[in-house]
Amino acid sequence: MYAINKFINIQKDAIFENGICLFKNEEDGFSAFMKRVYKERGINYPKFYKMDDLCKLAFIAAELLLGDEEEKDIALLLSNREASLDTDLKHQQTIQDAAAYFPSPAVFVYTLPNITIGEISIRHALKSESAFFIAERFPAERMQQYAQYLLKTKKAVKVLCGWVHFLNGEYRADFYLVETHGNIAHTIENINEITK
C-alpha cells in the first residue's frame, strides 16, 4: 500500500505541517506573509520575488513539504479551480486600453497554471512527470489513482499532490507527498481529510 508521511496546509493566514501550526500571519497581506516565511526559512532564491502570487504560494508549500527531501524522482500533480485567472486579469488590464498598450512580459509568463509546476521543478531540480488539473474541487479520486499508477509503474519514486488556489487575495494550498511507506494510508478518505 502507498502512504503519506507529510502534508502542508496554507489557509486563513496560517501554515500547518501535519496539522501542527508552523506560522501565523502577523503581516498586512499575502505577499508580506509569504515573504516572512521565505526569510524565516533562510531561503536564498531571488527569483521568488518575481513570481506571481499563485507561484509564490505553490513555491512556499513545496518548500515546506520538500525541505529535507533528497529524492529527485518526484512527480508533480497539482490542481485548482481557476487556473491562473488572478494573473490573467492583471495581464488583461495592461492590454485593454489601446492608447496605453504595454503588456508586461514578466506578468504574461505567469498566465498558465502549470508554471507553478515549472517553478517547483526548477527549484528542486526535478525532471519528472507532471500534470495540472482544473476542477471544481480537489479531485481526490483521480489524484489517488494517478499517483498510485505513477508509483506502481515506477514512473516516479514519490508523488507530490496538491491543491493551489489564489484569486483576488484569497488563497489556499494543500500539498502532500505520496510514497511507498508511511504513517497515513493513501486512501481517498485520508486525502479528503488532508484537503478538506
Next chain:
Amino acid sequence: MEALKQELKERIIEVLNLEDITPADIQDTEALFGDGLGLDSIDALELIVLLDKEYGIKLADPKQGKEIFQSVETMAQFIAENRTKL
C-alpha cells in the same frame, strides 16, 4: 544625466522586483546581465517595455538591447539621445 541615472535605477528595481536592492547598490557601469545584477531574458523584455512606456522609445531591433542594456550608464545615454517623452 545624474538625475536620469538615479531615476533609471529606481525604475529598474521597481519593474524587475529586485527585492533587497537599493539604487545605491547599483553602480553606473555595473553589468546588468550576467555577473552583475544577474538579470534574465524576461527582464530584458521588461526593460524594452520600460523604454517604450516611460521614455517613448521603441526598439526596432531587439538585438540593439545587448548594447543599450549593458549598464545604467549606457541605458541613460541611449535614453537621453532618443527619448520622445519627457
